Amino acid sequence: MTQDTYINGVWDQGKGPSFDSISPSDGSIVNSFHGADTAQIEQAVSAAHNAFENWSLTPQDQRDTILKAYADALGKRKQAIADAISKDMGKPAWEALTEAGAMVAKVAGSMTAQTERAGSWTKEADFGALSLTHRPFGVMAVFGPFNFPGHLPNGHIVPALLAGNTIVFKPSELAPSVATLMIEAFEEAGLPTGCVNVVQGGRDTGQALLNADINGLLFTGSHHTGTAFHRHFAGRPDVMLALEMGGNNPLIVHKPEDVEQAAEVIFQSAFITTGQRCTCARRLILPTGEQGDAILNAVIAKIEAVKIGPWDGEDVYLGPLVSARAVEQAIAFQNERVELGGKLIKPLSDMVEGTGIVRPGIIDMTNAQRPPDEELFGPFLQVYREDDLDKAILIANDTRFGLSAGVITGNDEVWEYTQARLRVGILNRNRPTTGASGAMPFGGPGLSGNARPSAYYAADYCAWPQARQIG
Missing domain, CATH: 3.40.309.10 (Aldehyde Dehydrogenase; Chain A, domain 2)
Incomplete structure (x- = not known):
């Protein structure tokens, strides 16, 4: 089974340019992939849109249960995840295993943040009641970096799903292999089809995903790339941008x-x-x-x-x-x-x-x-x-x-x-x-981001508040 694109619950071969994951430890080929073409990217985004309504209306406790099962499924795959990370980008075995463990821990931390920063409440007022809740944006494009190819995109995907969003994930072309294991874990957890989709590829794949009908972009990477994305969406306040771009x-x-x-x-x-x-x-x-x-x-x-x-x-x-x-x-x-x-x-x-x-x-x-x-x-x-x-x-x-x-x-x-x-x-x-x-915000001012810090504050960019007055 070719594992280039994962669209609406089905793996298929990408129809775009081929590329190899090269081990920086010895220069050998780890895996070969085909990037997604524009039509496949549009299919992935369409699948995410089609899954959005049901997922966004799924009760929070049911979404929580599925994400907890995802954490358990990741835990069963910690060694395989670590090996995939190490082979792709060279991280020593001991350190890659800590990254795999951080992926598991991300779920509980994100659930806490979701409750504390993006939950719901109602309280009495003179005229009736005040009520606050949070609503998801829709389809989030997640661009993964190579240095933490599992943990950092997972840190966007998990809070986005908890909030009720759906995902199209483009892993880094320098470290693409871990995505397959993440999808295995989501399938085992019972995540509905279409909620997470994967498109592999490089710059062309990324550009096509930016041009697609997405509601948000969650990115970790260089400031050169992040500021280019910011320019791409100039005049588009309807698209949520969360950009984490490094530092000197x-x-x-x-x-x-x-x-x-x-x-x-x-x-x-x-x-x-x-x-x-x-x-x-x-x-x-x-x-x-x-x-x-x-x-x-x-x-x-x-x-x-x-x-x-x-x-x-x-x-x-x-x-x-x-x-x-x-x-x-x-x-x-x-x-x-x-x-x-x-x-x-x-x-x-x-x-x-x-x-x-x-x-x-x-x-x-x-x-x-x-x-x-x-x-x-x-x-x-x-x-x-x-x-x-x-x-x-x-x-x-x-x-x-x-x-x-x-x-x-x-x-x-x-x-x-x-x-x-x-x-x-x-x-x-x-x-x-x-x-x-992970219990604190992660981000900073200047070219380090666009005031959308991740980790504990990821819940903030995954949902918008709805204030209600009830008579």
């Missing part, structure tokens, strides 16, 4: 209590998932002098010691970037900053030809020209040395983005001062910038 995230170190602890937080912030998280620290602001030097040396020692390699390598902690091309882009990013006057402290190294394997690098940009304000999705950290806290905050805020930031300090006053001045949606103290809770 700063990490300030000021009066830390422990050098080794600070170095560990920096390492995890900058290099977990080989730098392929939108919350990874891209810019490190360190004090000058011996303490700053000691912290930097400790981070370099961690880079040199960490085990890198293929996703299934023994004791591998950092897997490859998503492709060999991603390594080329990281090297170009590094070289551009050297040309701007950056002092290369630890170059990207240990590349394996034809793969995404690369050891992290660090560059000091303190006395360099101001580089372009861009996010590199890779393990490369830019360092600035600054003792003055106000100047450190200015460096941190010198970005068009506003997703994540961190402050490493043992001083409560420093924390209070900085947290009130940093313009980000996710701010952590003495913890990695990548630490985010």
Whole structure:
């Protein structure tokens, strides 16, 4: 059975261009697919529209029961899901398994948010009663990213379904395989046909889906793509857009209590998932002098010691970037900053030809020209040395983005001062910038999004409020 498109409960072969999922661990072909053509995309959207009325009118407790069954079905497939993620995009086996677990946990968290942020209530008034409820938008297009190809689209799909919407899901063409397992879980859970549909493919598939009769677009990815989508829907306030677009995230170190602890937080912030998280620290602001030097040396020692390699390598902690091309882009990013006057402290190294394997690098940009304000999705950290806290905050805020930031300090006053001045949606103290809770909103201002944060706040963009006065 060909598993390219899943439309109204039936798998079929895509009629668009073929493409391969290439393992960045060794360059081998993992899976081959055919993208959906325009007619198939229109069929998928039509199937979602046809399923919408019944699903939206299904009582909330029944929708909840089906989504709970979906979580159970995902749990049975955790290992298969992890393997699919790892083979497609290179995430080490241990980390892919944590992503599969997060997919299971997403259901309970989304149900809580649905009740607390998008539920219904009625209360007495002088003339009768006031009543508030929430209604779904309709057909949501979900575009999945490659770095969390299961967890992040799942974080849109689950709250959208709980609210009564239906879905057309386009996975990332760089990590398409997990979608099949997600559909298996939905089928086992008893989700009505047409409520979730899948179309595989690249840019052409995505463009055709944007042009289709959708009621909302839920997207996680680069700001270049997200802002293009925003322009596409200019003058279309009837289409809900939820855009999560990454960041050029700063990490300030000021009066830390422990050098080794600070170095560990920096390492995890900058290099977990080989730098392929939108919350990874891209810019490190360190004090000058011996303490700053000691912290930097400790981070370099961690880079040199960490085990890198293929996703299934023994004791591998950092897997490859998503492709060999991603390594080329990281090297170009590094070289551009050297040309701007950056002092290369630890170059990207240990590349394996034809793969995404690369050891992290660090560059000091303190006395360099101001580089372009861009996010590199890779393990490369830019360092600035600054003792003055106000100047450190200015460096941190010198970005068009506003997703994540961190402050490493043992001083409560420093924390209070900085947290009130940093313009980000996710701010952590003495913890990695990548630490985010599903029980909290996920997003930030500027080019990091369009004020539609996900996670706990996903319920907000999956339903609209209906206020009622009853006489």
